[in-house]
Amino acid sequence: MAGSLISGAGGFVGRALAHHLRASGEQVETVGLRTDAEGARETAVPPVERWRRALASARPDTVYHLAGAMQGDEAHLLSINLGLTEALFEALRLTDLRPTLIIAGSAAEYGAAALDGIPVREDAACSPYAAYGRSKLAQTQAALTFGDETSSRVLVARIFNPIGAGMPPHLALADFAAQIALMPPEGGELLTGNVDVRRDFMRVDDVAVALGSLARHADAAGLCNVCTGVPTRLGDLLQEMIAASGKAVAVSADPARYRPHEPRIIVGDTTRLRAWTDEPMRGGLREAAVQVLSRAQPGRGADAPVAGRTVQADLQENRA
Template sequence: MIVLRALVTGASGFVGGYLTDRLTQLNYEVMGISRTEGLQNKSRAISYNCDILDQNKIEFAISEFKPDYIFHLAAPAYIPNSFKEPKHTYNVIFNGTFNVLEAVKNIGLNPKILYVSSADVYGRAGNRELISESDNFDPINPYAASKACAEILCKQFYETYGMQIIIARPFNHTGPGQADDFVCSNFARQIAKMSKSMSIDSKLLTGNVDVSRDFLDVRDVVNAYIELASHAKIGEVYNVSSGVPITVRNIINLLFQESGIKNYNIVVDQEKIRQREILRRTGNNEKLVAETQWKQTISINKTLSDLYNYWRENV
């Protein structure tokens, strides 16, 4: 029996953790690398603990492990921080991607590489009814711009060196274990805390609740990444999305419904309003569905229920 090897960058992150778990369940031999820890089949591997900006260590990890697949997730994920640290954002996302691609080229391997970009590269295109992969870049923050630059880099390595690179553009995703910097997890934590304390003052602090987004469960997202790496066309770009918008207000209502709290107040906190907020962003997932065996299996109601119960156990 042939055992396939998968290397995951950013393995200690929210999505990276789910991806390494899922790959392990599917009997891949998995190497996870990040700044904080290196993992081999979920056991700590000190020699693979490295920063994505350390090209020598990245090259060592890839040359030693010899992966069949590389899932490149490593990146600072919280967009507001990209305004505070734009140079760091560009450095990790663009130069980190260059280090991975250059290491593969130098070693002479030819693994399939899934580069995980972001739907944020579409920027204001998000105000259209449904965004397709053919829509142009229009990044409006350092995170999105650096992701767009890294995509161009991937395209160049594919064209110049024939490397087997596929690009995923995930839309919003959430699930149990997500940090409370992110909108759904933040609301779920606040509401779980209210529920446990039996607070009379059920006041939820929010940003703009009338924006709509396209949410997937993180477990569906990592399944999409594996399907793309296995079956997608080399050199192509794929949205990873549900294709269905939901407003932040509806997400809040579903979380309160899960909690059983009937009387609550939504209070807009001006500090939570993002600069140049995109009002609507929904992704067309027809290409992903048509060219792989992926399909959404977890509803937004189930995702929010699991997320709320996660915080009930952790506040």
């Protein structure tokens, strides 16, 4: 039977999605990451050909495109986030396949459109603050254009703030966990930015469930926020981690970590998500925050690779 093809299955969200789909009995093939430690290795096979080979082998009903990058300059982020997506579209045009496409977007696309405390809707006029958000918005625009031009079902899932074990180390909770893990048993000082902000956090496992549900719902197309609509204070999650560590941690605000003009509360509107998915986000955020800490403890290895056949494993993973 046909199933799903996931790009970026070695990433934070991709691992959770692959696990969820396989646990649901779905056949899953993956397109994962292959780079050296600096991420600079070039492959002799162009991205379009890699996609074409993967599609021809898997012949999937659904393609989940999660591959991407969060860090780098504008040109690099565009070359990965937009470039790999355009390569997918070009490869599809070379085949007779028209799978459902679920593209991982980002809440960073909204930027100044996300007003303090007001749930941001998918039809908001996006004004990203930074290069990452701009690259993801360009990806979204290309995806929607491809859907219109080919009559393919394309859905861009604007994911807000997933948390859980294996979070990328540059994100706030993972950074806090790493600092706590490196402290001696008696504790120490932990540097933070503004922990009084409230964000739309959700468990990464719930994100995976939502993406699977969106793929199954025939009417789900265009844009959809993947979020809870509920603000959670960052500092509360940090305190759960500190309590679980058993260490005496002194939290110190570092002005260099503050972001200028940062809204106090950012949440997404859940109207479309609730109309198109089977299950609401289930909470469990404090437990997820403690899992982040557990993974950061000394002696814990990197996440194991995703099980199963990899069709062509050399695309960038998405660490959003």
